[in-house]
Amino acid sequence: MFHPLRESVRAAIQAAVERQFGIVLADVAVEFPPNVALGDLATPAAFEIAKRLKAATGEKRSPRDIALALAEALRAELRDFDRIEVAGAGYVNLFLRRPETLLRALDAPAAALAPRFGGKVIVEHTSVNPNKSAHIGHLRNAALGDALVRILRAAGETVEVHNYIDDTGAQVADVVVGFVYIEGKSLADVEAMTGKFDDACWDLYARVGAWYAEDESRLRLRAETLHAIERREGELAALAEHIAERIARCHLATMQRLGIQYDALPCESAILQLNFWADAFERLKAAGAIVYETEGRRAGCWVMRADPEAAATADDEHDADKILVRSNGTVNYTGKDIAYHLWKLGLLDRDFHYRAFYRYPDGHIAWMGGATASEADSPRAQFGHGAAYLNVIDAGQSYAQAFVKRGALAVAPPSAQDSIAASAHIAYEKVALTPASCLELGFTLSEEDRRRPFVSMSGRKGLGVKADDLLDRLEGKALAHVEASQSALPEVERRDIARKVAVAAIRYFLLKFARTTLIAFDFADALAEQGETGVYLLYSLVRMASIRRKLRAAGLDFPAPAAALRDHLAQLEAWLRDDGQSANEFWALAALALRYDAALAEARETLEPSVVAKYAFQLAQAFSAFYNRHNIRHESDNVRRAFLITLASLVESRLRAALNVLGIDAPERM
């Protein structure tokens, strides 16, 4: 509710300022005061106006004087407010009509935002190399990406979710090498393997790393395997395909445990076979985005020029320009990535062939984008052609991602420039391990590593926290709680509750940090059930559910019918009024709940899910305090009880909406 309100206040201020002072304020700060006793919205615009007036006309007018005039103008303009006051040196504070606002909000949706992107947004996330188990770092990527998808959808956007499968890379080749040259297995042997395949590959991949280190000439086998995979020849290629598909399925299953689904799984092998690059190459050349080097050490290469500023910083060691086509005529990774992104935006004439790869319990299908048409299973699958893309990729790829965007902008027609400009690399820092976590995992650390604040995970060393293992531990912990507190429930239900608690715990843990904050993973923190955790959030909703059950058992309504309150406006007014000393706790709670849409809007604007995570925790905290101070069930005054129920159900609806956007689902009990 506060989002549109804020926008209308912003517009009113701009209009009033232009009319009264002849100043056009492009950005007007309309903020939430520190507490509701200072108003529901406030603007420090008078300070800015004073500065601009002085600069333009030399007229010196005090901010407070300007604020008084502005407040007067706003009073005539804005009708939702009870009063508009000037405070301090020049703040204009706006106070809502509390009873009316509360009653009106009961019928309103949690959020109603206008789409920001001009069409379908393609969000790519997860994109784990399909050669071993997913670990906690991959989980951060997926949790961020999925939350972003949910935020965008809640904000009215159309979203398509992609998970890129790099099925032809060195990492898959390494596992092939391990199976064939270390374990002496054939394709049939590998196909016959039972047990958790991704974990077997996890261990094998670490062994391959050590095996190469023993004798570096063995790296030749990787190169040979990579070539075989690229040519799609022989058993090595078939084995690679088997591994990649099987591990991709493992990853989808892991993510499914968290409730994360995908629409399309474009494969790198298809991009190569269908020769997306050929189209992209022509377009980039035609657009003048790349040039052919005829001299110097990069003679024979096609490169994308760095912008002039960056070019000036080039030295002997580092060129600023980016090579896309090597002197032997082959395209490199960045070039392929540009081609892939031109496809995402519908700027290539080629397309994948789709087959149903993974069916979710709810019937949703993840379509694999491959090179060959198969059966008739994909006639309606239509992917790509996005108006914009958002890539959830770790911050280490910022440099390459910048070139991808430049390539897309260079090729896109004028009509698509704006939406592509809105496309972005959603960069995030990785998850590292605290030295204590490494020791807990059974790894021995060097003296140097032991002293570091954190240690990077390494698939090659087998050092990392596997996603499924962590989820298992979380579920086990939650189950122990549930068995103690809900012993009457059947086991199926207890397990379902434990699963929901585990998902809430891990998702909140990964989303409460801002994207650019490096997470030093610590088992104690991740497994915590107290304090700022997903478990705490669930507990708030479980308490509401409990209240609802008790009230209904007593024949009372939850939520209370709004009609029960409409006839008692004076009473409501009294309950919601500040006491003169401090802000009113009821109104503070209601106003916080009504800021849900503002939090959602900010998260969408900044593409930062932690905004919603922090908001949800704050709201849950405020509700817990309210819960402890006021006993709803034992309230004997019918009207007051209806009032308390109304507040609780308002908080419940916004808290549930916030958790939904974070991918957290609350059980009825826990």
Place this chain on the structure above:
RNA sequence: GCACCCGUAGCUCAGUUGGAUAGAGCGUCUGACUACGAAUCAGAAGGUCAUAGGUUCGAAUCCUGUCGGGUGCACCA
């Protein structure tokens, strides 16, 4: 060499486009359960916002320098 990210309470982190008294969680200390479930709540102690300048009516936030930590700048993927 250049670019990007980070430095805020003992620890882990938030901090609304520059605004009102810098906030949470954990940990420490003091209290509150025969319960609308204590996986909770109330309270206390704890900060020179790395550092030195600058801009501004106003700076944790913007600019510059310095220090410390991380990452990137391959004819690798």
